[in-house]
Amino acid sequence: MRADQANNVFVVLSNVMEEPAVKKDSVEGLLEDLEEIIDDELIPVIEKILHTQKYGIIESVKNLCKDISLYLYFPELVNKVVAGFHRPPQKLGYRVIWQQFFEDTSGRERTSVLPEVLALADSVPTIIHTDSGEKQIKCLNLADKIVSLTENNYLDLLRYSKEKNIDLAGLLFLFSLPSHKMYRNQSFVVIPENMDIHNTYSDSVSKLIDILVIQGKECSEDVLKCYVNISKVFVYGNMVNESSINDYCTQRHILIEKFNSLSEIFERFKAQKNSIINLGYKYYMKNILYEISWYLSVKKMELEEPLVDINDNLLFKDDEGSYNYLKNLQGRYSKDLDSTIQIYTEYRNICQKLIQKIGQMQESLGIDEDGTCLNQHIKMDEILLELILKLSVMHKQFPEPNSRGILRNYCSVYKQNFGRNEVIDVILNDFLGNEQTKSDLEIFRNFQMDSIVLKQKKLDMRHQLSLKNEDCAKIISSMDVLLRSFEKRILGEYCIKTGQIELAKKYLFDALEMGDETAGKVILDSLNITAQDWNLLADRGVREAAFQIGKELNPQRYDECLKYLHIAASKNHLRAITMLGKISYDMYNENAEKSQKAEEVIRYFRTAIKKGCEDPVLKEAIGHIYYDLGNYRSAINYCEEADTAYSNYLLGTIYESGLGCVSDKKRALSYYEKAIISGYTAAQTVYEGLKNADIKQSVLRLTPEGSWLFKGNAVHCTKTKHKSNYSFPDEEGVKGFLDRDKPFLVTMPTGYFEKCRHDIKSFLLNKTKYISLADYYMYLWFKNTSRDERKGRRVAFIEYYAHQMCVSTYVVDQLGDNYQKEPNKADISHTRTKKNIKNDIMLLKPFKKCDWEDIMKFKTFSAEGNIDEKLQKIGVKMVDNRWEDNMLRTDNETLGKIIADIMKKQ
């Protein structure tokens, strides 16, 4: 080798081995910024997110940077249709391409200069682009530096590499050659057969290709798959697996054109007029990045759902333990929600940074913000649609000031480029919550695209689109992603239909595992399952399974059974609810935790009845408990509806004693009879007793009208003519009567008693028992109302006698357990001159400082029939006075107890 030639080799080599000294070019600067944002910001945020594809996303973003960097290094690729010549058979292919584009360019006969040497590097991909006069040959070396070569350098390099066996792929990633014969709007990339993993840009190079040129026998599905962005394949020569390739291409919307030779293909390119905007990288980037935003939006939704439930439940405080647990749970969910929102914000900011950088790059290459002429790029259609779908979910969950505008904007870009107005309208209307038209939905339903996001949207809208399970199953099985729970369930159901039981089982159990309860029901209904599966189903809240385990009530695992019954009951399992009620009722009857159990029984059985359980025993039990609780009205209602032997017996006792009702001996007797006939023999004795009993009545009562009643009959008494011309019983007469007939109890209006002479007063208090009507009514009212009804209430009794009024007020404590008479003494006003009862009432002492509105808040009773109407007229709500009559019918023993009780209260 001659020394100068050797030096020449070194010079040529050194040319391409130059290392970048300082990266001050904006191109590399931008790329480095991008890498920095990914490494320092994106990765740390993504770390906090539980997304199965997140590392794949980082890789995609990094790859995207690499893809873009090719455009930055070789701007001649921008806005060109890029044709890739895949592995042309060495001799013919290179020679033909060379002849076509480079021969006779400088008057030098290349073929004679390179008789044996192939004119293109056969291990380094080579870009051929339109010569815009600079005639510059470039290469990208392993140090990521763009190096310029003269024509001679280039040819020498190729020659030496052949002669000296220098492996150029060990030094270079890419060549770029200008040719003035190259067609406008196009660039070619010749992709060598042995470009391999050592070429960092191999993937990015294959992504550049819009049209693949390939020889028939080389063409296979596997090769086509490497070129993810191609929209056309030009094939020359005979194809081997033509039909399978046709299928593949149809599916991917790739057009195949056949040619006899490469020269024909060149002619075809010559005729191709269109250019292309191939730098929609902002969209690419957004589509990749928004995968995570989309995921976070869905996650936010998933977190909010249970929170609503929990918050609802927190309104009631049942027992301390579960309340605290719920409170805790609420805290956890809210915290998760907050951090999801925070991560979203962080992530969104980083995305914006990255997208902005990409925007800058596009700008530096002279590409507009949002290119409009995107429609030639096969993937852009899909990417833009996916972007719109993702945005519609994101903006719903994380709305921004101009969410609607942003989405509308994307939609119009899509419509401009790809049409499909109806499809886009469905998505937009779904986002805006507008009504959809039938025809749009029909078109959306039939619109096909190989996009997971679109498929998922269709599945989400399956009811609206009236997709059958079968249709859904078809869509789902074409998706190569992690399925959501309901999708698995639908597949499972479909598998059952087609008899693939094992597969069905797998899908359904997966769905159940992911929280789809319906899947549990399908499993129960259609599959044979093991004992272990029962537990699994029950644990996931499948009510029938929970009930089956719970109903055994196996004493060895009583608690567990109870737990499962509770689970079943919470899912509205009627039999479970009934069963739980019965368990509590049994315990109630055994006197265990009586008050709590009473409450439970009533709650369970009422729910069961509401949900349609017709077992009369339930009503009987409720009636029984109300009876025990002294809520006789409710007891009567439930017992009457139950109409069982025992409930009839209870009714008998109620009517016999007039509990919460007018005592009715006849009615009582008939209920006892019914009870006896339907088998409650214990009623026999009471029945006999009642039949023969004489009701003891020994109450002396002074009516407001001024008559004395004893044992229900009027008693003769001397009356003194009152100065108001109203006759009223003489006190002396009363005294005599008391001495003679010894009544058990004397009642009279409060005011009258107050007015009695002192000696009569003490006589009354010593010889017999005296309570005021007001006290007595208050007592009865208290006994006959529910806690809720009476807690915190003020109650007033207005007694009206001999044209005078007297009022007593009572106040019930906040729990509803006790009441007290208020210290205000009753006031009596002479109402002869005052006709207006409203004014009268307002003049009464306890009300003196009240507005009428306040007075209306009192629960009011009156002791006289006459006044009731008047009170009602002015809007005072009355409670009926039947108790008064009851008092007369109460036997002395009961009465004694009542009085003792009242005295105790006072």
Place this chain on the structure above:
Amino acid sequence: MALFENETMNEEANIYFDDPKKGIELINKMILRRGKNILFESERLIFNKVYQVLAELNLENELEIYKTLENISGKMKELQKIKLLEGKKVLGIGGQFSAGKSCFINSITNTRLPEGQGPTTSIATYTINADTQKNLAITFNDSMIELDAQAIDAITHQFSEQYQMGFSYLIKSLVVYTPDFSYPGIAILDTPGYSKPDSSKKIRNRDRCMAKEQLNTVDYLIWLVDVENGEINDKDLEFISSLDVKSEILVVFTKASVKPKSELNEIVQHAKHTLASRGNKKIYDVIAYDSKLKETFIGNDSLERYLKMINETSEDSWDIEEQIQRIRDQLLTQLGTQSKMIQTEIKKLDAILIRTSNIEHIAAFVKEYSKCKSEQEILNKNKQKVISVFGELISVTSLMKRGIK
């Protein structure tokens, strides 16, 4: 035997330079691609699988684990290096550009590495004890080629000086075997300095990254500071703090002979104080040393003791496997803790579900209960996944280990 036999050899007398045929052969040797490495492929695949599993776990220190795994993956890619360094502890020598690294290394290894600001310093160089003198270069595509002294000289000097050919992207690291370095348990790593004073911010960052990447793989570290600087400055501190090195660091003030002993003493004491108060790393000692005189001015025999300690702790360990196991155990522990937490949660819910009788309220608990049960199931599955995927990873690494041996 000295590394560069003919010390007076002038540059024209390099055969690779004089005989272009040989020169081209040398370059050819370095850029020759190898076929696909199946082990390498399976390593990538298995790492992807590991990340997939990792993505499904809810971890506290995911980023840390991810980075460690990336680090391991990087190490595994440098298959040849693993072979070369097996059983040795790597002692990194770091410091700013002017700290006198090459000189220091020559001094402790008794060799003569090229000094100066040439591109050598941008190629990581290991010095290892061996019976015979030998130099190896590991190329960008993981081939290992033997280079004689002239070849190294040609690559590091003549070619670059004459033709501006850059080799730092072609050669990942150089390994110098020499009987003169007397610690068989230590591999000394000379890294590129991290700040050329004349370079832009970007390139500084890049250098920094490279230096950091390399220093992060070392087991021990000697940090050099030019005594003329007079102190450990913020840059030093920042860099040291950012490293992953777990063991104690020896800090050496070089070129000690230029200062009087009293001043040296002051400087050392001040540095000790600075490191103790502002650094976050364990410091073995701070000494003042002169590489040319091979003499320690302050710090007695700290340097010898430090080297001896490293040499003695070295052991025949397949460190990568251990690291992988450690990560696996960490993951399993975390999963175990999570599993326990869910257990407790389930127990609590169990109690509530048995006790609460308000069926309308139970619904919320049932939902949570079934969620916990599912989570528990998923945790178990993930545990199996972790065990299986790490099992695969370990078997791939041991396969590699055997392949290398």
